[in-house]
Amino acid sequence: MRALHTAATGMMAQELNVQVISNNIANMRTTGYKKQRAEFQDLLYEKVSRVGTQTSDQGTVLPVGIEIGSGVRTAGTPRVMSQGSMVPTSKDLDVAIRGEGFFQVTLPDGRIAYTRDGSFNMDPQGRLVTSQGYLIQPGITIPQNSTGITINAQGTVSVTPAGTTTPTQIGQIELSMFINKAGLQSIGDNLYLETPASGAPQNGLGGQTGFGDLLQGNLEQANVEAVSEISDLIAAQRAYEMNAKVISATDQMLQSTTAMMR
Incomplete structure (x- = not known):
């Protein structure tokens, strides 16, 4: 199922996010260090039903469409060049x-x-x-x-x-x-x-x-703020866990589908 791949991209993205955060925390006492921030973008969409498509000879159109996303990717890990103390x-x-x-x-x-x-x-x-x-x-x-x-x-x-x-x-x-x-x-x-x-x-x-x-x-000193980094770390951990939960739920759905076909 598509959800398995989509959730996998989410887990990989949050794994990279945690790596960036851990490097920031490791360099909290590094002179002149500038922290990094992970940035993400959504991937391509499959357009099952395209918004704006004409639905009748009278010219009516779809007000909304059906688009199924394929996950997330890392756009970059830019440095935040703000002044340190x-x-x-x-x-x-x-x-x-x-x-x-x-x-x-x-x-x-x-x-x-x-x-x-x-x-x-x-x-x-x-x-x-x-x-x-x-x-x-x-x-x-x-x-x-x-x-x-x-x-x-x-x-x-x-x-x-x-x-x-x-x-x-x-x-x-x-x-x-x-x-x-x-x-x-x-x-x-x-x-x-x-x-x-x-x-x-x-x-x-x-x-x-x-x-x-x-x-x-x-x-x-480094421009790393400990409280902010710990907060971001917790958020990344929860996002990783939720993507793992999606994979677990999708696996259970596949098992149920397989059992029905036996």
Whole structure:
């Protein structure tokens, strides 16, 4: 019976929904993480009786038709790019973006990736890198024995060289924006790649028109809301159970039909 296949598509859809929710919950403490949301669409319909069909020579038409749906499919799992909360860390190289923008990161293969994770560190050469060791673009090198590292709202990096008391500007953190942030490709490690759907990056400085500003000594937390995710999880579980119940009921109907034919 058609109901078996229809209910099966519903179970598969809710299974994927639970996977998305579980990934959101698992990343509740991931710096700069943006939650995902499963979106669904109904499948094609079999038109047993088409609405608007003429039913007599006098021109009367069917006011409603008979359409039998074939289930549901996943349309996408877009990311919700809303702002996460800011948490002070008191670490000089931790930087959060308050507003629009992504940090630029150079991958080992030369590609440019983008991230909201501003938990930066220094490598043995004093270069500013991510927690995976990927270089920040444009590159910034902290001179040896420097003190008083400051990063202002525009992303200007200044230090006080050894033996002096005057701060010196050593680099500039740039930000990138995209017309369609949800079109970025996730590659793990809190990184995204540009795609045709995201559009080309627009580069600029913190505080410029459209760009957010930078907060030194802070990190942006994940935008996952625990209560909302648990509520969605319960709803997905109930929907899965109802689809399973449809399969069970359809099986009983088939058994009754088979018994009648014996």
